[in-house]
Amino acid sequence: xxxxxxxTDNGIKTKVVLLGNKILIIGEDGMTISEIAFxxxxxxxxxxxxxxxxxxxxxxxxxxxxxxASVTNTGTLxxxxxxxxxxxxxxxxxxxxxxxxxxxxFNEIYHLDSNGIIDLNFNANFSTYVYAMxxxxxxxxxxxxxxxxxxxxRNRIARIDKNTGVxxxxxxxxxxxxxxxxxxxxxxxxxxxxxxxxxxxxTARTNAAKIDSSTGTxxxxxxxxxxxxxxVIKSDINGIYFGGEFTSIGGSxRNRIARxxxxxxxxxxFNPGATGTxxxxxxxxxxxxxVGNFGGMTIAPGVAxxxxxxxxxxxxxxxxxxxxxxxxxxxFDSVGVYLGSTISGTLNGNxxxxxxxxxxxxxxxxxxxxxxxxxxxxxxxxxxxxxxNGNNIxxxxxxxxxxxxxxxxxxxxxxxxxxxNWDPRPSGSIDxxxxxxxxxxxxxxxxxxxDGASVAYKFAIVNNTDGTINT
Numbered sequence: 001x002x003x004x005x006x007x008t009d010n011g012i013k014t015k016v017v018l019l020g021n022k023i024l025i026i027g028e029d030g031m032t033i034s035e036i037a038f039x040x041x042x043x044x045x046x047x048x049x050x051x052x053x054x055x056x057x058x059x060x061x062x063x064x065x066x067x068x069a070s071v072t073n074t075g076t077l078x079x080x081x082x083x084x085x086x087x088x089x090x091x092x093x094x095x096x097x098x099x100x101x102x103x104x105x106f107n108e109i110y111h112l113d114s115n116g117i118i119d120l121n122f123n124a125n126f127s128t129y130v131y132a133m134x135x136x137x138x139x140x141x142x143x144x145x146x147x148x149x150x151x152x153x154r155n156r157i158a159r160i161d162k163n164t165g166v167x168x169x170x171x172x173x174x175x176x177x178x179x180x181x182x183x184x185x186x187x188x189x190x191x192x193x194x195x196x197x198x199x200x201x202x203t204a205r206t207n208a209a210k211i212d213s214s215t216g217t218x219x220x221x222x223x224x225x226x227x228x229x230x231x232v233i234k235s236d237i238n239g240i241y242f243g244g245e246f247t248s249i250g251g252s253x254r255n256r257i258a259r260x261x262x263x264x265x266x267x268x269x270f271n272p273g274a275t276g277t278x279x280x281x282x283x284x285x286x287x288x289x290x291v292g293n294f295g296g297m298t299i300a301p302g303v304a305x306x307x308x309x310x311x312x313x314x315x316x317x318x319x320x321x322x323x324x325x326x327x328x329x330x331x332f333d334s335v336g337v338y339l340g341s342t343i344s345g346t347l348n349g350n351x352x353x354x355x356x357x358x359x360x361x362x363x364x365x366x367x368x369x370x371x372x373x374x375x376x377x378x379x380x381x382x383x384x385x386x387x388x389n390g391n392n393i394x395x396x397x398x399x400x401x402x403x404x405x406x407x408x409x410x411x412x413x414x415x416x417x418x419x420x421n422w423d424p425r426p427s428g429s430i431d432x433x434x435x436x437x438x439x440x441x442x443x444x445x446x447x448x449x450x451d452g453a454s455v456a457y458k459f460a461i462v463n464n465t466d467g468t469i470n471t
């Protein structure tokens with residue numbers, strides 16, 4: 001860890017800390033003012049007399065560091081940057097019923113207010129992954145891969161106090177045979193769960209079950225029994241929708257997407273027929289947005305990763321984001337549809353391609369990508385979950401930065417902690433950097449500066465504003 005102490009423009013002393021691939025700007029009160037992340041670990045920080053920080057290293061991109069990000073639906077980055085103690089592998093986000101959120105990050109659940117401030121009175125820890133949450137007036141229901149909750153034995157499902165995180169010792173459905181609960185939806189006192197398991201308490205149940213949320217008792221009548229993993233369940237007035245890897249469910253052949261009756265679990269006539277995995281479903285009135293790696297459907301053979309259909313399984317073929325990559329999660333609001341992925345690629349592939357760094361916004365009518373929003377929100381790592389709350393889009397996964405900028409070998413952060421336009425763009429490494437007034441001296445293993453615009457063999461003098469070469 002490297003620490004430098006500059007003075008900001010307003011005279012407040014701050015520290016600049018290099019911690020792994022991130023640079024933290026920390027104020028006098030010990031709070032992090034700003035966080036800049038890089039795709040590779042920087043090698044050195046150099047400060048000037050005005051508190052600006054020059055950075056050199058083998059990175060090629062930089063952006064605003066985030067474990068969890070929030071962007072408005074019009075494309076403004078919110079000052080929302082909670083720091084979690086566990087791995088930043090965020091797998092679920094739900095509303096707390098007010099203006100805050102519950103966030104499942106690896107094996108912990110955090111309660112955040114609307115500004116991303118962590119509620120220190122809420123503590124919930126599990127032995128391993130938490131994948132799904134649901135909320136009622138008193139309790140938070142939790143599903144995952146864990147075998148303990150707050151140090152007490154709980155197999156893959158638990159109920160905790162929504163205000164404190166304290167485990168309810170009286171409630172224990174006990175999914176003791178299987179690997180995980182991946183999704184859940186709560187309707188009244190009916191808690192529908194799905195994933196990869198074969199038994200609830202002492203009763204056989206394959207990959208799906210309905211539990212009384214008050215007592216934890218298994219419903220003996222609801223037996224859809226999907227024959228393979230279920231990745232998502234959602235509900236509307238028509239029934240319970242399933243997406244996953246199954247080929248039969250509710251007593252009928254259904255390829256990877258289906259809808260079953262809420263009382264007995266039998267499949268109805270809804271049958272889009274996916275060739276490959278369905279990862280997520282978002283229900284918008286009478287429309288469904290379905291994403292995954294399905295490589296075509298019976299109702300739309302040429303659609304690979306995202307499709308819009310109605311609740312009768314009639315496809316809307318005018319809606320086509322034309323993603324080049326697998327889509328893992330989907331959400332919507334009144335102005336757009338938001339797509340998340342674990343792989344970067346493009347949207348609008350058949351027209352004007354838009355770079356898609358793991359999250360993008362597309363039009364609700366035709367699927368055309370919003371290039372400016374998609375660029376701002378883009379992150380270098382996986383997006384596992386997108387949650388819409390009013391005008392704010394909250395998203396998480398293994399993300400390390402948003403608002404990505406190309407910065408190769410060198411970057412500059414101003415005294416307020418913002419990434420500047422200084423971008424010398426050498427053809428090779430910067431091994432030494434010296435500041436001399438308005439000039440910055442660079443030495444290293446390069447032959448050109450400014451992305452090949454100027455020849456500079458192993459040495460260059462550039463200005464301190466944008467990094468262009470001084471002649």
